[in-house]
Amino acid sequence: xxxxxxxxxxxxxxxxxxxxxxxxxxxxxxxxxxxxxxxxxxxxxxxxxxxxxxxxxxxxxxxxxxxxxxxxxxxxxxxxxxxxxxxxxxxxxxxxxxxxxxxxxxxxxxxxxxxxxxxxxxxxxxxxxxxxxxxxxxxxxxxxxxxxxxxxxxxxxxxxxxxxxxxxxxxxxxxxxxxxxxxxxxxxxxxxxxxxxxxxxxxxxxxxxxxxxxxxxxxxxxxxxxxxxxxxxxxxxxxxxxxxxxxxxxxxxxxxxxxxxxxxxxxxxxxxxxxxxxxxxxxxxxxxxxxxxxxxxxxxxxxxxxxxxxxxxxxxxxxxxxxxxxxxxxxxxxxxxxxxxxxxxxxxxxxxxxxxxxxxxxxxxxxxxxxxxxxxxxxxxxxxxxxxxxxxxxxxxxxxxxxxxxxxxxxxxxxxxxxxxxxxxxxxxxxxxxxxxxxxxxxxxxxxxxxxxxxxxxxxxxxxxxxxxxxxxxxxxxxxxxxxxxxxx
Ligand SMILES: Cc1ncc(C[n+]2csc(CCOP(=O)(O)OP(=O)(O)O)c2C)c(N)n1
Ligand code: SF4
Ligand SMILES: [Mg+2]
Numbered sequence: 001x002x003x004x005x006x007x008x009x010x011x012x013x014x015x016x017x018x019x020x021x022x023x024x025x026x027x028x029x030x031x032x033x034x035x036x037x038x039x040x041x042x043x044x045x046x047x048x049x050x051x052x053x054x055x056x057x058x059x060x061x062x063x064x065x066x067x068x069x070x071x072x073x074x075x076x077x078x079x080x081x082x083x084x085x086x087x088x089x090x091x092x093x094x095x096x097x098x099x100x101x102x103x104x105x106x107x108x109x110x111x112x113x114x115x116x117x118x119x120x121x122x123x124x125x126x127x128x129x130x131x132x133x134x135x136x137x138x139x140x141x142x143x144x145x146x147x148x149x150x151x152x153x154x155x156x157x158x159x160x161x162x163x164x165x166x167x168x169x170x171x172x173x174x175x176x177x178x179x180x181x182x183x184x185x186x187x188x189x190x191x192x193x194x195x196x197x198x199x200x201x202x203x204x205x206x207x208x209x210x211x212x213x214x215x216x217x218x219x220x221x222x223x224x225x226x227x228x229x230x231x232x233x234x235x236x237x238x239x240x241x242x243x244x245x246x247x248x249x250x251x252x253x254x255x256x257x258x259x260x261x262x263x264x265x266x267x268x269x270x271x272x273x274x275x276x277x278x279x280x281x282x283x284x285x286x287x288x289x290x291x292x293x294x295x296x297x298x299x300x301x302x303x304x305x306x307x308x309x310x311x312x313x314x315x316x317x318x319x320x321x322x323x324x325x326x327x328x329x330x331x332x333x334x335x336x337x338x339x340x341x342x343x344x345x346x347x348x349x350x351x352x353x354x355x356x357x358x359x360x361x362x363x364x365x366x367x368x369x370x371x372x373x374x375x376x377x378x379x380x381x382x383x384x385x386x387x388x389x390x391x392x393x394x395x396x397x398x399x400x401x402x403x404x405x406x407x408x409x410x411x412x413x414x415x416x417x418x419x420x421x422x423x424x425x426x427x428x429x430x431x432x433x434x435x436x437x438x439x440x441x442x443x444x445x446x447x448x449x450x451x452x453x454x455x456x457x458x459x460x461x462x463x464x465x466x467x468x469x470x471x472x473x474x475x476x477x478x479x480x481x482x483x484x485x486x487x488x489x
Contacts, residue, residue: 012044012053012073019070029067033233035134035190035223036065039203040072042196043101043130046204047074052211056099057091059084061113063105064138064225082113085120088127093265099210100127107137110146110170117176124181124215126263128206131172131218134225135244142228146170149247154228169247173220177253183260184209184217185253191222191240195250213262222248302357304364308349308382309374309395313416314429317464318372319350321433324460326354334362347377372432373399374415393435393486395428401489409443411435413486419478427478433457434482442488 009015016025030037047056053074060068062081069076079087084102091098102120109117109131117129136154137143144154144161147169151160161169177185184206188199199221206217222244224236231239305322309315316337323335336351351364369390373379375398383403386392391409394401397416404410415431437457441450458476465471 010041010044010048012046012048013040013071014073017070020067028071030064031225031227033224033226033236034064034138035132035221035225038190038196039130039132039199039221039223040065040068042200042203043103044072046200046207047072050204050207050211052099052207055097056101057088058101059088059091059103061102061104061108062139063108063132065103065105065132066139068103082108082111082116084108085113085116085125085127085129089120089123089125092126096126096213096263096265099207100125101207102127102129104129104131105138106131106133106135106145106147106170106172107140107143110172114146114170118179121176121182121216121218122179124183124263126210126213126215127217128203128210129216129218130203130206131220132223133172133220133244133248134223135169136225136228138225138228142225147172147248149243171248173218173248173253176218182216182218182254183214183257184219184255186218186255187220187222187248187250187253189222189240189245189250190224191237191245195241198250209257212257214257214260215263217257220248222250301369302353302355302359303370304367305352305354305370305372306349306364306368306382306385307352307372308347308378309428310377311348312425313348313374313395314426315348315374316350317426318429318433319352321429321457321460321464322352322354322436324463325456326352328456328459328463331355332357332359334359336362336364347375347381349378349382370436372436374428374432375399391439393432393439395432397428404489409439410489411439411486412489413482415482418481418485422474422478422481424474427474430461430475430478431482431485434479434484435486437479437483438486439488 018025028037047053056074058068058072058074058076060066060076060078061084066078069078077087084104088100088102091100133147135147135149135152136145142154143156148154148161149169150163153160173185173187176182186202188202189195190199202219206219209217222240224240226233226236307315307319319335323333326333331354334353338349351362353359353362366385368385369387371382371386371392373382374395379394379399386408388405388407393411395415396412397414401410413431413435415428416425418431419425419428437453440453445453457479461475462472
């Protein structure tokens with residue numbers, strides 16, 4: 001085949017790299033002899049020649065090519081380390097006409113992002129993955145990569161990679177070719193002119209497969225990082241040809257695109273009513289006719305509730321019950337439990353939002369208007385987040401309140417003591433819910449809704465403890481006992 005040598009910049013690049021900071025807007029940031037520059041040029045030419053500029057998304061990884069979007073005159077997105085295939089999946093699933101290029105280094109793809117890469121390949125997502133294997137972490141100054149050669153010295157393998165302690169270099173092309181879904185896998189070397197022309201053909205083939213919606217195509221490029229390998233540009237070519245290529249043998253590992261039909265994924269169906277029916281089937285109908293009839297300001301306004309206490313006090317279940325109550329009465333709700341080491345004895349907390357409007361954030365912090373606390377530590381920690389006109393409900397067995405503003409309302413009940421008397425500390429949360437109910441009666445609900453509030457507590461308890469019928473009655477009892485004993489401050 002005859003090639004014409006073209007001098008100058010491909011039209012697949014911007015004329016001037018205006019996104020680059022600093023005065024120089026015409027040069028790339030790569031070191032002399034770096035494989036990224038060569039590969040960028042090949043990709044830019046292909047994007048231009050295949051006329052896919054308007055629908056190509058170039059995903060820049062973390063690594064020396066993190067600023068790929070400075071150069072390519074197409075859409076660009078920069079993603080966290082190793083996440084290019086996941087972002088690419090979103091791009092292609094949301095618009096099948098996108099041409100997605102997932103450009104990844106050996107640290108990015110072979111280490112931190114290996115699982116996402118393999119899962120994406122295994123799903124056969126319609127994208128082209130260009131894997132830049134330079135046998136090192138270039139950007140961070142030359143640490144050992146999954147593809148560092150046996151015996152190769154890096155700053156984290158100063159005596160040379162030992163296969164006994166660090167394992168063998170990862171042969172990604174071979175690995176991905178073994179999967180069923182990928183249609184095209186080739187390894188090429190960016191060394192001599194001849195090899196670079198092979199690389200040019202390989203990446204065009206991968207892009208053509210993507211244009212034809214044939215699925216997952218992968219090209220591994222053996223490239224040099226002269227700076228970190230402390231070699232000149234020509235020495236790097238020798239390293240690629242004589243050392244890397246021996247271990248990572250170039251060649252076509254899979255090419256079955258011709259036998260594959262274009263991908264047609266089933267269109268996702270989203271029918272909110274069907275989803276609601278499936279999730280809350282038994283409640284939807286009654287809830288529709290049993291909205292609180294005269295909504296008082298408490299639920300007319302978005303309620304942002306923080307519930308906090310010790311692990312084992314039923315903090316998370318109380319949040320779950322409250323969220324269920326809102327749901328049973330057709331409010332929008334969110335429930336965000338905070339898990340963590342707190343579960344083993346420290347504090348536990350959750351955020352619940354109940355709203356007539358769509359909920360923008362499930363996180364309750366400085367916008368909290370109802371704070372429910374079951375231990376002192378939680379009171380001290382979360383009181384500063386309570387709004388100036390908010391309410392706090394606390395377990396007076398454990399909490400001594402302080403620093404409440406005159407504009408903040410407070411109710412208390414000795415919930416833990418009551419729960420112990422009932423035989424299990426875990427009833428404390430329902431006793432506290434009794435105090436919430438009293439607050440509602442005193443401030444927010446009119447007559448028909450007062451009894452409905454109690455009814456929805458019972459419904460939510462039944463729903464939350466379904467399958468544990470023995471617990472339903474004691475929990476309802478704890479609720480009424482708490483309501484009876486609760487008092488405003
Ligand atoms: C989550 C996260 N972990 C670690 C880093 C640090 N980091 C930046 S680049 C890089 C390695 C890049 O190596 P490679 O993917 O081989 O790209 P190259 O620079 O060699 O082209 C690492 C570990 C980071 N930016 N983000
Ligand atoms: S450090 Fe290596 S990979 Fe990074 S730009 Fe320089 S030569 Fe290229
Ligand atoms: Mg690398």
